[in-house]
Amino acid sequence: MDLPREFFIEDRLEKYRNTSLCNLGESGIRNFVLKDLLISLDCSIEELLNIDLKDSPNMGRWDLREEISGLYSGISPENILITTGTSEALFLLFSYCIKPGTKFTYLSPGFQGLYEIPEYLGGQGRGVEFQTSPEWRELFRDSNFVILNHPHNPTGLSIQEEDWIVLKSEILKFPGVVLFDEHYRFLDLESEIGVSGARLNHNCYATGSITKSFGVTGLRIGWIVGDVDVLNHLRSFKDYLTHTVNPISEFLALHILRNRSKLLPGIKNRIRANLKTFSDSAPHLNSLKKIQLPTSGLLFFPELNEGISSERYADELYKNCSVFVLPGSNFEKEGFIRIGLGEEESRFRLGIQRWVEWENSSNRFK
Numbered sequence: 001m002d003l004p005r006e007f008f009i010e011d012r013l014e015k016y017r018n019t020s021l022c023n024l025g026e027s028g029i030r031n032f033v034l035k036d037l038l039i040s041l042d043c044s045i046e047e048l049l050n051i052d053l054k055d056s057p058n059m060g061r062w063d064l065r066e067e068i069s070g071l072y073s074g075i076s077p078e079n080i081l082i083t084t085g086t087s088e089a090l091f092l093l094f095s096y097c098i099k100p101g102t103k104f105t106y107l108s109p110g111f112q113g114l115y116e117i118p119e120y121l122g123g124q125g126r127g128v129e130f131q132t133s134p135e136w137r138e139l140f141r142d143s144n145f146v147i148l149n150h151p152h153n154p155t156g157l158s159i160q161e162e163d164w165i166v167l168k169s170e171i172l173k174f175p176g177v178v179l180f181d182e183h184y185r186f187l188d189l190e191s192e193i194g195v196s197g198a199r200l201n202h203n204c205y206a207t208g209s210i211t212k213s214f215g216v217t218g219l220r221i222g223w224i225v226g227d228v229d230v231l232n233h234l235r236s237f238k239d240y241l242t243h244t245v246n247p248i249s250e251f252l253a254l255h256i257l258r259n260r261s262k263l264l265p266g267i268k269n270r271i272r273a274n275l276k277t278f279s280d281s282a283p284h285l286n287s288l289k290k291i292q293l294p295t296s297g298l299l300f301f302p303e304l305n306e307g308i309s310s311e312r313y314a315d316e317l318y319k320n321c322s323v324f325v326l327p328g329s330n331f332e333k334e335g336f337i338r339i340g341l342g343e344e345e346s347r348f349r350l351g352i353q354r355w356v357e358w359e360n361s362s363n364r365f366k
Protein backbone atom coordinates (compact mmCIF):
# COMPACT_ATOMS: atom_id res chain seq x y z
CA MET A 1 0.00 0.00 0.00
CA ASP A 2 1.49 3.34 -1.05
CA LEU A 3 1.46 6.21 1.41
CA PRO A 4 -0.83 9.19 0.60
CA ARG A 5 0.63 11.81 -1.75
CA GLU A 6 2.32 14.74 -0.03
CA PHE A 7 0.02 17.25 1.65
CA PHE A 8 0.35 20.05 -0.89
CA ILE A 9 -0.28 23.05 1.40
CA GLU A 10 2.19 22.03 4.09
CA ASP A 11 5.47 22.89 2.38
CA ARG A 12 4.55 26.55 1.91
CA LEU A 13 2.93 26.83 5.34
CA GLU A 14 6.11 25.57 6.98
CA LYS A 15 8.28 27.92 4.91
CA TYR A 16 6.32 31.16 5.16
CA ARG A 17 3.97 31.15 8.14
CA ASN A 18 6.63 32.46 10.53
CA THR A 19 8.56 34.70 8.14
CA SER A 20 5.83 36.70 6.38
CA LEU A 21 4.84 40.15 7.56
CA CYS A 22 1.25 39.39 6.68
CA ASN A 23 0.19 35.74 6.85
CA LEU A 24 -2.92 35.17 4.73
CA GLY A 25 -1.91 31.58 4.00
CA GLU A 26 -3.16 30.36 7.36
CA SER A 27 -6.67 28.95 7.68
CA GLY A 28 -7.10 30.09 11.28
CA ILE A 29 -7.01 33.11 13.56
CA ARG A 30 -3.38 34.11 14.27
CA ASN A 31 -2.39 32.12 17.34
CA PHE A 32 -2.52 33.67 20.79
CA VAL A 33 0.25 33.27 23.35
CA LEU A 34 -0.67 31.32 26.47
CA LYS A 35 -0.43 34.35 28.75
CA ASP A 36 -2.98 36.34 26.74
CA LEU A 37 -5.27 33.33 26.47
CA LEU A 38 -5.19 32.78 30.25
CA ILE A 39 -5.99 36.45 30.85
CA SER A 40 -8.95 36.37 28.51
CA LEU A 41 -10.17 33.16 30.14
CA ASP A 42 -9.78 34.59 33.65
CA CYS A 43 -7.73 31.52 34.44
CA SER A 44 -4.97 31.70 37.04
CA ILE A 45 -1.50 30.26 36.50
CA GLU A 46 -2.17 28.28 39.70
CA GLU A 47 -4.96 26.35 37.98
CA LEU A 48 -2.64 25.50 35.12
CA LEU A 49 0.13 24.40 37.48
CA ASN A 50 -2.25 22.01 39.22
CA ILE A 51 -3.22 20.05 36.11
CA ASP A 52 -2.64 16.35 36.68
CA LEU A 53 -0.50 15.04 33.81
CA LYS A 54 -2.23 11.67 33.76
CA ASP A 55 -3.88 10.03 30.76
CA SER A 56 -7.23 11.58 30.07
CA PRO A 57 -10.25 9.28 29.73
CA ASN A 58 -10.06 7.44 26.39
CA MET A 59 -13.24 9.09 25.07
CA GLY A 60 -12.14 12.49 26.43
CA ARG A 61 -13.04 14.36 29.63
CA TRP A 62 -16.71 14.04 30.47
CA ASP A 63 -17.14 17.76 31.25
CA LEU A 64 -15.60 18.66 27.87
CA ARG A 65 -17.90 16.18 26.10
CA GLU A 66 -20.82 17.73 28.00
CA GLU A 67 -19.83 21.23 26.92
CA ILE A 68 -19.45 20.12 23.29
CA SER A 69 -22.79 18.29 23.27
CA GLY A 70 -24.41 21.63 24.17
CA LEU A 71 -23.29 22.97 20.77
CA TYR A 72 -25.73 20.60 19.01
CA SER A 73 -29.38 19.80 19.44
CA GLY A 74 -30.41 16.29 20.41
CA ILE A 75 -26.86 15.23 21.20
CA SER A 76 -25.66 13.84 24.52
CA PRO A 77 -22.06 13.60 25.79
CA GLU A 78 -22.06 9.88 24.87
CA ASN A 79 -22.28 10.96 21.21
CA ILE A 80 -18.94 12.82 21.42
CA LEU A 81 -15.43 11.40 21.03
CA ILE A 82 -12.51 13.77 21.69
CA THR A 83 -9.60 13.37 19.27
CA THR A 84 -6.12 14.74 18.59
CA GLY A 85 -7.10 17.36 16.03
CA THR A 86 -9.90 16.93 13.55
CA SER A 87 -7.43 15.04 11.38
CA GLU A 88 -7.55 12.11 13.77
CA ALA A 89 -11.36 12.18 13.93
CA LEU A 90 -11.46 12.07 10.12
CA PHE A 91 -8.88 9.31 9.92
CA LEU A 92 -10.83 7.17 12.40
CA LEU A 93 -14.16 7.56 10.61
CA PHE A 94 -12.63 7.05 7.15
CA SER A 95 -10.84 3.92 8.38
CA TYR A 96 -14.12 2.57 9.71
CA CYS A 97 -16.23 3.36 6.63
CA ILE A 98 -13.97 3.26 3.58
CA LYS A 99 -13.05 -0.13 2.16
CA PRO A 100 -11.31 -0.83 -1.18
CA GLY A 101 -13.84 0.15 -3.84
CA THR A 102 -16.05 2.33 -1.60
CA LYS A 103 -17.37 5.18 -3.70
CA PHE A 104 -17.17 8.56 -2.02
CA THR A 105 -18.05 12.10 -3.12
CA TYR A 106 -16.75 15.43 -1.85
CA LEU A 107 -16.87 19.14 -2.62
CA SER A 108 -14.11 20.19 -4.99
CA PRO A 109 -11.71 21.94 -4.68
CA GLY A 110 -11.36 20.75 -1.12
CA PHE A 111 -9.15 20.35 1.94
CA GLN A 112 -6.83 17.59 0.75
CA GLY A 113 -7.21 15.44 3.88
CA LEU A 114 -10.88 15.00 3.04
CA TYR A 115 -10.20 13.07 -0.16
CA GLU A 116 -6.57 11.95 0.06
CA ILE A 117 -7.07 9.68 3.07
CA PRO A 118 -10.22 7.99 1.68
CA GLU A 119 -8.28 7.40 -1.59
CA TYR A 120 -5.36 6.01 0.40
CA LEU A 121 -7.74 3.56 2.08
CA GLY A 122 -8.85 2.30 -1.33
CA GLY A 123 -11.93 4.48 -1.83
CA GLN A 124 -12.88 5.80 -5.25
CA GLY A 125 -13.44 9.54 -5.00
CA ARG A 126 -15.46 11.89 -7.18
CA GLY A 127 -15.24 15.65 -6.61
CA VAL A 128 -18.40 17.71 -7.13
CA GLU A 129 -17.62 21.29 -8.04
CA PHE A 130 -18.64 23.71 -5.27
CA GLN A 131 -20.06 26.83 -6.88
CA THR A 132 -22.47 29.53 -5.79
CA SER A 133 -25.40 27.18 -6.38
CA PRO A 134 -23.98 23.69 -6.03
CA GLU A 135 -25.56 20.56 -7.41
CA TRP A 136 -26.24 18.98 -4.02
CA ARG A 137 -28.08 16.00 -5.54
CA GLU A 138 -24.97 15.14 -7.52
CA LEU A 139 -23.15 14.40 -4.25
CA PHE A 140 -25.62 11.65 -3.43
CA ARG A 141 -25.58 9.98 -6.87
CA ASP A 142 -23.56 6.76 -7.14
CA SER A 143 -21.87 7.25 -3.77
CA ASN A 144 -21.61 5.30 -0.52
CA PHE A 145 -20.05 8.10 1.49
CA VAL A 146 -20.69 11.83 1.13
CA ILE A 147 -18.21 14.34 2.57
CA LEU A 148 -19.46 17.89 3.10
CA ASN A 149 -17.23 20.61 4.50
CA HIS A 150 -18.94 23.85 5.52
CA PRO A 151 -18.00 26.67 5.91
CA HIS A 152 -15.88 25.43 3.08
CA ASN A 153 -12.10 25.34 2.83
CA PRO A 154 -10.83 26.78 0.45
CA THR A 155 -13.76 28.65 -1.16
CA GLY A 156 -15.43 30.07 1.97
CA LEU A 157 -18.84 29.07 0.63
CA SER A 158 -21.37 27.74 3.10
CA ILE A 159 -24.67 25.92 3.10
CA GLN A 160 -27.60 28.34 2.77
CA GLU A 161 -31.05 27.93 4.26
CA GLU A 162 -32.58 26.79 0.98
CA ASP A 163 -29.71 24.30 0.47
CA TRP A 164 -30.50 22.61 3.79
CA ILE A 165 -33.97 21.72 2.51
CA VAL A 166 -32.51 19.85 -0.48
CA LEU A 167 -29.77 18.29 1.62
CA LYS A 168 -32.16 17.02 4.28
CA SER A 169 -34.41 15.33 1.76
CA GLU A 170 -31.40 13.71 0.03
CA ILE A 171 -29.93 12.53 3.34
CA LEU A 172 -33.18 10.88 4.41
CA LYS A 173 -33.16 8.80 1.20
CA PHE A 174 -29.43 8.09 1.29
CA PRO A 175 -28.38 4.58 2.41
CA GLY A 176 -24.70 5.51 2.91
CA VAL A 177 -22.83 7.66 5.44
CA VAL A 178 -22.70 11.48 5.43
CA LEU A 179 -19.87 13.37 7.07
CA PHE A 180 -20.07 17.09 7.86
CA ASP A 181 -16.64 18.63 8.50
CA GLU A 182 -17.55 21.75 10.48
CA HIS A 183 -14.11 23.04 11.35
CA TYR A 184 -15.09 26.73 11.07
CA ARG A 185 -18.59 26.49 12.55
CA PHE A 186 -17.86 28.99 15.35
CA LEU A 187 -17.09 31.66 12.77
CA ASP A 188 -20.56 32.31 11.39
CA LEU A 189 -20.67 36.06 10.86
CA GLU A 190 -24.46 36.26 10.76
CA SER A 191 -25.39 34.20 13.81
CA GLU A 192 -23.83 33.00 17.04
CA ILE A 193 -22.90 29.59 15.63
CA GLY A 194 -23.43 27.96 12.24
CA VAL A 195 -26.03 25.26 11.56
CA SER A 196 -24.74 21.73 12.05
CA GLY A 197 -25.51 18.63 10.01
CA ALA A 198 -24.78 16.36 12.99
CA ARG A 199 -27.51 13.78 13.49
CA LEU A 200 -29.80 15.07 10.75
CA ASN A 201 -30.29 11.36 10.39
CA HIS A 202 -28.79 8.25 12.05
CA ASN A 203 -26.24 8.01 9.17
CA CYS A 204 -24.79 11.53 9.74
CA TYR A 205 -21.53 12.35 11.50
CA ALA A 206 -19.91 15.71 12.17
CA THR A 207 -16.42 16.76 13.13
CA GLY A 208 -15.62 19.93 15.02
CA SER A 209 -12.69 21.82 16.44
CA ILE A 210 -11.72 24.86 18.49
CA THR A 211 -8.23 25.26 17.10
CA LYS A 212 -8.55 27.47 14.01
CA SER A 213 -11.54 29.48 15.22
CA PHE A 214 -9.98 30.45 18.56
CA GLY A 215 -6.33 30.92 17.50
CA VAL A 216 -5.01 27.86 19.36
CA THR A 217 -3.95 25.44 16.61
CA GLY A 218 -1.18 23.91 18.74
CA LEU A 219 -3.71 22.56 21.26
CA ARG A 220 -4.71 19.88 18.71
CA ILE A 221 -8.18 19.21 20.14
CA GLY A 222 -10.95 18.04 17.83
CA TRP A 223 -14.01 15.82 18.11
CA ILE A 224 -16.48 13.69 16.27
CA VAL A 225 -20.23 13.53 16.85
CA GLY A 226 -22.14 10.40 15.95
CA ASP A 227 -23.70 7.08 16.81
CA VAL A 228 -22.58 5.74 20.22
CA ASP A 229 -21.78 2.20 19.01
CA VAL A 230 -19.70 3.44 16.08
CA LEU A 231 -17.88 5.94 18.34
CA ASN A 232 -16.93 3.04 20.61
CA HIS A 233 -15.29 1.29 17.65
CA LEU A 234 -13.48 4.50 16.71
CA ARG A 235 -12.31 4.94 20.30
CA SER A 236 -10.97 1.41 20.29
CA PHE A 237 -8.94 2.16 17.12
CA LYS A 238 -7.79 5.46 18.65
CA ASP A 239 -6.40 3.43 21.58
CA TYR A 240 -3.73 2.15 19.14
CA LEU A 241 -2.94 5.60 17.72
CA THR A 242 -2.81 8.59 20.04
CA HIS A 243 -4.75 6.81 22.80
CA THR A 244 -5.67 9.93 24.81
CA VAL A 245 -5.35 13.67 24.30
CA ASN A 246 -2.98 15.95 26.15
CA PRO A 247 -4.60 16.94 29.49
CA ILE A 248 -3.28 20.52 29.31
CA SER A 249 -4.87 20.97 25.89
CA GLU A 250 -8.08 19.41 27.11
CA PHE A 251 -8.23 21.72 30.12
CA LEU A 252 -7.72 24.79 27.95
CA ALA A 253 -10.24 23.56 25.36
CA LEU A 254 -12.87 23.22 28.09
CA HIS A 255 -12.22 26.76 29.32
CA ILE A 256 -12.24 28.18 25.81
CA LEU A 257 -15.62 26.60 25.09
CA ARG A 258 -17.06 27.75 28.42
CA ASN A 259 -15.93 31.29 27.61
CA ARG A 260 -16.80 31.25 23.92
CA SER A 261 -19.44 33.98 24.12
CA LYS A 262 -16.78 36.26 25.62
CA LEU A 263 -14.04 35.33 23.11
CA LEU A 264 -15.92 35.12 19.82
CA PRO A 265 -17.15 38.72 19.40
CA GLY A 266 -13.54 40.04 19.28
CA ILE A 267 -12.51 37.28 16.89
CA LYS A 268 -15.45 37.92 14.57
CA ASN A 269 -14.84 41.67 14.70
CA ARG A 270 -11.30 41.02 13.49
CA ILE A 271 -12.62 39.00 10.55
CA ARG A 272 -15.18 41.73 9.72
CA ALA A 273 -12.51 44.45 9.92
CA ASN A 274 -10.18 42.46 7.64
CA LEU A 275 -13.04 41.78 5.24
CA LYS A 276 -13.69 45.52 5.03
CA THR A 277 -10.01 46.35 4.50
CA PHE A 278 -9.88 43.78 1.72
CA SER A 279 -13.09 44.78 -0.03
CA ASP A 280 -12.13 48.50 0.11
CA SER A 281 -8.84 47.67 -1.63
CA ALA A 282 -10.07 44.94 -3.96
CA PRO A 283 -10.72 47.30 -6.93
CA HIS A 284 -6.97 48.13 -6.91
CA LEU A 285 -5.82 44.50 -6.90
CA ASN A 286 -5.68 44.30 -10.67
CA SER A 287 -4.65 40.65 -10.97
CA LEU A 288 -7.82 39.43 -9.27
CA LYS A 289 -10.68 38.74 -11.63
CA LYS A 290 -13.52 37.49 -9.45
CA ILE A 291 -13.88 37.72 -5.69
CA GLN A 292 -16.61 36.16 -3.59
CA LEU A 293 -16.27 37.16 0.06
CA PRO A 294 -17.34 34.71 2.78
CA THR A 295 -20.30 35.11 5.14
CA SER A 296 -18.92 32.50 7.51
CA GLY A 297 -15.48 31.13 8.23
CA LEU A 298 -12.39 33.12 7.37
CA LEU A 299 -11.33 31.84 3.97
CA PHE A 300 -12.04 32.79 0.39
CA PHE A 301 -10.70 31.85 -3.01
CA PRO A 302 -10.45 34.73 -5.52
CA GLU A 303 -9.91 33.94 -9.16
CA LEU A 304 -6.82 35.32 -10.91
CA ASN A 305 -6.83 36.87 -14.35
CA GLU A 306 -6.59 34.49 -17.29
CA GLY A 307 -3.19 32.84 -17.70
CA ILE A 308 -1.69 33.77 -14.30
CA SER A 309 0.04 30.84 -12.60
CA SER A 310 -1.13 30.72 -8.97
CA GLU A 311 2.28 29.52 -7.73
CA ARG A 312 4.19 32.23 -9.52
CA TYR A 313 1.75 34.85 -8.28
CA ALA A 314 1.99 33.62 -4.66
CA ASP A 315 5.81 33.56 -4.90
CA GLU A 316 6.02 37.09 -6.32
CA LEU A 317 3.53 38.45 -3.78
CA TYR A 318 5.63 37.02 -0.98
CA LYS A 319 8.90 38.26 -2.48
CA ASN A 320 7.68 41.80 -3.17
CA CYS A 321 5.31 42.42 -0.25
CA SER A 322 5.99 39.73 2.38
CA VAL A 323 2.32 38.80 2.00
CA PHE A 324 1.78 35.05 2.12
CA VAL A 325 -1.20 33.44 0.31
CA LEU A 326 -1.67 29.85 -0.82
CA PRO A 327 -1.80 29.11 -4.55
CA GLY A 328 -4.85 27.34 -5.97
CA SER A 329 -2.50 24.65 -7.29
CA ASN A 330 -2.09 23.49 -3.67
CA PHE A 331 -5.81 22.66 -3.83
CA GLU A 332 -5.42 21.15 -7.31
CA LYS A 333 -7.31 24.12 -8.78
CA GLU A 334 -5.18 26.40 -10.96
CA GLY A 335 -6.03 30.08 -11.48
CA PHE A 336 -7.06 30.90 -7.88
CA ILE A 337 -5.42 31.91 -4.58
CA ARG A 338 -6.64 31.16 -1.07
CA ILE A 339 -6.78 34.05 1.36
CA GLY A 340 -7.28 33.79 5.12
CA LEU A 341 -8.73 36.61 7.22
CA GLY A 342 -7.33 35.58 10.60
CA GLU A 343 -4.26 37.85 10.62
CA GLU A 344 -3.98 40.69 13.20
CA GLU A 345 -5.73 43.78 11.84
CA SER A 346 -2.65 46.04 11.74
CA ARG A 347 -0.56 43.43 9.88
CA PHE A 348 -3.50 42.75 7.57
CA ARG A 349 -3.87 46.46 6.71
CA LEU A 350 -0.15 46.85 6.11
CA GLY A 351 -0.02 43.73 3.95
CA ILE A 352 -2.94 44.82 1.80
CA GLN A 353 -1.46 48.31 1.45
CA ARG A 354 1.84 46.82 0.20
CA TRP A 355 -0.08 44.50 -2.13
CA VAL A 356 -2.02 47.43 -3.67
CA GLU A 357 1.18 49.47 -4.07
CA TRP A 358 2.94 46.56 -5.78
CA GLU A 359 -0.02 45.87 -8.10
CA ASN A 360 0.07 49.51 -9.19
CA SER A 361 3.84 49.88 -9.55
CA SER A 362 6.10 49.30 -12.54
CA ASN A 363 7.40 46.24 -10.67
CA ARG A 364 3.95 44.58 -10.68
CA PHE A 365 3.28 40.98 -11.66
CA LYS A 366 3.67 40.43 -15.39
Ligand SMILES: Cc1ncc(COP(=O)(O)O)c(C=O)c1O
Pocket residue numbers: 027084085086087088111113149153181183209211212220221222
Ligand atom coordinates in the same frame (compact mmCIF):
# COMPACT_ATOMS: atom_id res chain seq x y z
C1 LIG B 1 -11.80 21.63 6.58
C2 LIG B 1 -10.74 21.11 7.48
N1 LIG B 1 -10.85 19.89 8.00
C3 LIG B 1 -9.91 19.39 8.82
C4 LIG B 1 -8.77 20.08 9.12
C5 LIG B 1 -7.72 19.46 10.01
O1 LIG B 1 -7.89 19.95 11.29
P1 LIG B 1 -6.90 19.74 12.51
O2 LIG B 1 -5.82 20.75 12.38
O3 LIG B 1 -7.79 19.99 13.70
O4 LIG B 1 -6.40 18.36 12.48
C6 LIG B 1 -8.61 21.37 8.60
C7 LIG B 1 -7.42 22.16 8.89
O5 LIG B 1 -7.17 23.20 8.36
C8 LIG B 1 -9.61 21.89 7.73
O6 LIG B 1 -9.50 23.11 7.19
